[in-house]
Amino acid sequence: MTSLKKQAYNKLIDCGIKPSSQRTAILEYLLSHHTHPTVEEVYKSVLNEIPTLSITTVYNTLRLFSEKQAATMLTIDDHRICYDGVTTPHAHFYCKQCGRVIDVPYEGLSDIQTDNVMGNQVTEVHLCFKGLCQKCQSQSESQS
Amino acid sequence: MTSLKKQAYNKLIDCGIKPSSQRTAILEYLLSHHTHPTVEEVYKSVLNEIPTLSITTVYNTLRLFSEKQAATMLTIDDHRICYDGVTTPHAHFYCKQCGRVIDVPYEGLSDIQTDNVMGNQVTEVHLCFKGLCQKCQSQSESQS
DNA sequence: TATCTTGTTGGAAAAATTACAAGAAGATTT
DNA sequence: AAATCTTCTTGTAATTTTTCCAACAAGATA
Numbered sequence: 001m002t003s004l005k006k007q008a009y010n011k012l013i014d015c016g017i018k019p020s021s022q023r024t025a026i027l028e029y030l031l032s033h034h035t036h037p038t039v040e041e042v043y044k045s046v047l048n049e050i051p052t053l054s055i056t057t058v059y060n061t062l063r064l065f066s067e068k069q070a071a072t073m074l075t076i077d078d079h080r081i082c083y084d085g086v087t088t089p090h091a092h093f094y095c096k097q098c099g100r101v102i103d104v105p106y107e108g109l110s111d112i113q114t115d116n117v118m119g120n121q122v123t124e125v126h127l128c129f130k131g132l133c134q135k136c137q138s139q140s141e142s143q144s
Numbered sequence: 145m146t147s148l149k150k151q152a153y154n155k156l157i158d159c160g161i162k163p164s165s166q167r168t169a170i171l172e173y174l175l176s177h178h179t180h181p182t183v184e185e186v187y188k189s190v191l192n193e194i195p196t197l198s199i200t201t202v203y204n205t206l207r208l209f210s211e212k213q214a215a216t217m218l219t220i221d222d223h224r225i226c227y228d229g230v231t232t233p234h235a236h237f238y239c240k241q242c243g244r245v246i247d248v249p250y251e252g253l254s255d256i257q258t259d260n261v262m263g264n265q266v267t268e269v270h271l272c273f274k275g276l277c278q279k280c281q282s283q284s285e286s287q288s
Numbered sequence: 289t290a291t292c293t294t295g296t297t298g299g300a301a302a303a304a305t306t307a308c309a310a311g312a313a314g315a316t317t318t
Numbered sequence: 319a320a321a322t323c324t325t326c327t328t329g330t331a332a333t334t335t336t337t338c339c340a341a342c343a344a345g346a347t348a
Contacts, residue, residue, distance in 0.1 A: 020313090020326065039304085054328045059305070061326095075219045079336070080304070093264050104261055112256075112271070117248055120237050123275040129261045130268040137265055164295065164344090183335085198297045203336070205295095223305070224335070 004028055015070040025049050026061050030071055030085025036092075036101040038080045076101055076128050089113065089125070095133035097140075104129065148172055159214040169193050170205050174215055174229030180236075180245040182224045220245055220272055233257065233269070239277035241284075248273065 008028040012019040025046050030037070037045070043058045062083050065071035072084045076094045082101065091106035106127060113125050132140075152172040156163040169190050174181070181189070187202045206227050209215035216228045220238045226245065235250035250271060257269050276284075 018314095018325075022327070052328075056306085056329075057327055073222060075222050078217060078219050078225055081222055091261075093261050093266070095264070096267075102262070102264070108256065112252065114273075117235075117237050117273050118246070119278040120239070120246070120273070121276045121281055122237070122273045123240075124273070126270070126272045126274065127256070128270045128272075129258075129264070129266045130270065131264060131266040133265075134263040162294075162345095166296070196297075200298075200337080201296055 004032055007031060011070055015065075015068040017064060017068050017070060022046075022050060022053060022057055023061050023064075025053075026058065027065065027070060027085065030065075030083060034084075034086060034103060036074060036076075036082045036084050038077075038082045040080075042083065072124070074101065074126075076130075091127040091129065093129045093131070093133065095136055096130055097132055097136040100133060102133065148176055151175060155214055159209075159212040161208060161212050161214060166190075166194060166197060166201050167205050167208075169197075170202065171209065171214060171229065174209075174227060178228075178230060178247060180218060180220075180226045180228050182221075182226045184224070186227065216268070218245065218270075220274075235271040235273065237273045237275070237277065239280055240274055241276055241280040244277060246277065 005024060005028050008024050008031055009019050011031075012023060012027060017023060026042060029042060029046050033045075035041075039055070039058055039062060042062065043053065043055050046058070047053050062071065062073070065083070066073040069087060070085075072087060074082050074084055074092065076082070076092060077099060086103070089106070089109045091104040091109060093102045093104050094100075095102070109125065109127060112127070115122055149168060149172050152168050152175055153163050155175075156167060156171060161167060170186060173186055173190050177189075179185075183199070183202055183206060186206065187197065187199050190202070191197050206215065206217070209227070210217040213231060214229075216231060218226045218228055218236065220226070220236060221243060230247070233250070233253045235248040235253060237246040237248050238244075239246070253269065253271060256271070259266055
């Protein structure tokens, strides 16, 4: 078992999730690709390792991960959900042009983090910046 | 013309959007209902006023509003987009149980607000807390 | 009025997500 | 080890959400 697979396996145990081969492979993928993949992307990639994998399993598994805090469901893009295997606090930047989601280290997030907002119990804090990424900026400059 | 319709009309002009009757009615609805409605909800409601309204128009219009900053597109719920006509900075709380989106005044947001994150040009800042709302908390208590 | 541009409509298509029932795998009991 | 029970996975079909597109309507310009 590779160290990455072991890492995924252990995280599943820690989160109280039974580590089936499908679940371990999916988490392993998330832990090694910090690209905020969509369900479809996870499915297609893990299919290489498990050719019998079903898209329903991917949906079920990722929802389970989100519930058990093994991964975070990001609802940033306006037409698809994506997932983040990094569960330590950080923010995101979303490029409205190319659709990429980029990690943003954000120290201030621990100050924002609170258990209670107006009497409502908080379990997750999502901070997302939206705009035009560096790459897309320079591309639209060179065109004009 | 009611004061609310006038208000919607003026906001459209300010944002550089031609104020057709459909657009005005849709913005009027957003300005008078701070419930973060989905496209479907906007459609059904405005249909009372404009019986020939098409769902495509609602999609087109709300996307336009979002582009021209007349409203904000919220991608909080995992299976539907919703819209917010209040464009002054504030945060949101999303209840994972009942799905409601509640406004949260957040003074700190102006501190977070920045034009540039890691070289990327920022035009919107989204801060969203997720968890269990007060109402759902007390309901699950009384059941146990 | 004629022409041009912009906005709206409806229906059909595409894409994303969920439901569900059957089968497989793993754990537990006898 | 066989029988039983539970949990997980699969595939298909259905549902829901969103977009596409072509025709029509309305408003602006000349």
